[in-house]
Amino acid sequence: MFYQFNHIIAHLVPEGTPGVLIPLMVMIESVRIIIRPLTLAVRLAANIIAGHLLLSLIGGQAYNISKRCVIFLILGLRILIILECAVACIQAYVFIILQLSK
Numbered sequence: 001m002f003y004q005f006n007h008i009i010a011h012l013v014p015e016g017t018p019g020v021l022i023p024l025m026v027m028i029e030s031v032r033i034i035i036r037p038l039t040l041a042v043r044l045a046a047n048i049i050a051g052h053l054l055l056s057l058i059g060g061q062a063y064n065i066s067k068r069c070v071i072f073l074i075l076g077l078r079i080l081i082i083l084e085c086a087v088a089c090i091q092a093y094v095f096i097i098l099q100l101s102k
Contacts, residue, residue: 040095047091051084 012029013022059077062070 036098040098044091044095047087051080051087055080055084 012026014025017025055077058073058080062073065073
């Protein structure tokens, strides 16, 4: 917001907006700009928590199953960890792209 202040101010009111709606549009767009980092942070935190929760819930079942099934559980957990790394990379990409967009 600090680095692109002029760019953001220029886009508060879409072209062709009636004069009566300009104050309302400025307020709506200002709120959108302020809330965007918060919504991105909530999205990122929810994805991180969901992945960790899934890993801990599945990993906690090792005590309740037979030793033969533990091998499959460990294999499944490794696959989930790889998936979580991929999700983290995608989330980082989306986070950066959304921060750099209008």
